Amino acid sequence: MRRYFTRKFLIYLLTFFFAVSIDWAIPRFMPGDPVQSMLSRAALHPESATAMYDYYSNSFGLDVPIWRQYLNFWGSLLQGDLGTSVWLYPQPVSSVIANAIPYTLALMLPAILLSWWAGNSFGAFAARRKWLDNTALPFAYILNSMPYMWLGILLAWLLGSVLDIFPLSGGYGYGLQPEWSLEFIGSLLKHWFLPFASLFLVGFGGWAIGMRNLIIYELESDYSHYLTALGAPQRLIRRYAFRNAMLPQVTGLALQIGVIVAGALVTEIVFSYPGLGNLILQAINNEDYFLLQGAFLFIIIGVLIANFVIDMVYVLVDPRTRTGMRGATS
């Protein structure tokens, strides 16, 4: 148990170190000079341009040797300073991201958790039930094979453009200001629904299929046959099968987190939802590499936390990890 946690912790620390180092490299190794490209947008005299260049290089911390920049990056990172946005100069990156984070979390967390829960329940229910297996599962397969943004596009087109039930883009109505009023929250929910639904549906299909296959495996295993031979009720056997099939699904969630996050980011782009995904697109288009760096940092931290939580949950649901037996995969 203790060994398990020390090893996990070490791996997370190392991963964090590598991921942040790659993150640091983004603005430094980009084509063109971010400062130059920012200055070239404002037409300046050559001599004032040099002065400006020096000023901005200094304020972005790009005028010291590269190893020094790396150390400085870690230093300011640990103080919560992510630098200044080029696109929205002089807003600090951290505040730009802080505005986007609530939207992304409000979208991702319910979509991931609900689709996991609903998909697993449905998959377990559908397994070895001929009628459901033949009607509902093909749909689950189709959902699971859809690219996230395409389902988003389809929903936006059908429910947003053709039927005009839901708004097509944005986080809230154009005429509104963020405030705690009923009207604003209603508008927020209305804009939230379509991106949520498209994320939920793709995930739902995948988990349902996975669970269905795992339950069939479990129902065909020796202990299930033994229970059947003893005359145990089918409900009980299914419950045992479900508990065993949950373990790979918990690990599966950890394996899938990266793909799901990427899916959520493109879904945001489809709906112009004001979260991190849209911020990343804007940052790429505006060559704002510091913003890009900050956004990725939050994604790295988020994915690491999610993985860590899943590891904790795994210890809770799989007693073998607690007694030090070979239970957990890694």
Add this chain to the structure above:
Amino acid sequence: MTDANLMTVPDAAADPARRKRSEALYFAVRNPKLIVGGTVLVALLLLAIVGPYLTDNPPNDYVGPKASPPSGDYWFGTTTFGQDVFSQFVHGLRTTFVVGVLGGGIAALIGMAVGFTAGYRGGRVDEFLNMVTNIVLVIPTLAVLLVVSAYLKARGVLVEGLFVGFTSWPWAARAIRAQTFSLTARDFVDLARLSGLRTRRIIFREIAPNMSSYLVMTWILLFGGSILIAATLDFIGLGPTNGTSLGLMMNNAVLWSALQLGMWWWFIPPGLGITAVVGGLYIMNVGLDEVFNPRLREL
């Protein structure tokens, strides 16, 4: 007599193997999932191969009237700029298959190399490879791709396939490691080791053939996964800079407000193409599972 005994050994070994193969074939041609998935896949593959010859319009040239719905001249209509959507679609389909085969293939190779080594060697090697796997698993692919794309101003389909392959192997490595682990504990592997076979030979002759169906299915899943990842990359504009792809088509459609203008012929085909290819692969995978694993067959 000893000679005679030795002579019969390969025969006895070959016979059940042949029977097993014909049994797999027997169930394969009777498995509806395998047939449906395979048919969809083959049809799309043919379209990807033949399609570009059916149209004279280059995919990115402005050839036709602007924003016209599907017609006899332009089977899938045209974009806002008058590009032929059908031409883009078939060329994009080609790209999709190339990226899938390449990305899935590379990921499968790395996954097998890491999985076999970690599972067979165990100990320190296993710990180290496990750590690498975990790190690659968590590092956001997009961030790495941004740095890579910085060096390569002109990215082709090959680069994209390579990149997807190099980042999507971890789960396969884990799965193969777990399988190898359980096979390594079997008697016949011990026997092979006792008889002095070299490690590589044990892995390729004793372990890999016993999980060949599993490896094939892993490759199929990686194939489908690579296509989806590539579509995501294309969609945010990190895809191939030359040529066309299905993800890029969707990107352009959203960018130029095809949704608001109701130009469904622009964004339906590319997504449908990807869904059909990936869905065909996944359904085939379940069919194969039922063919190889007698317990799963519906009786």
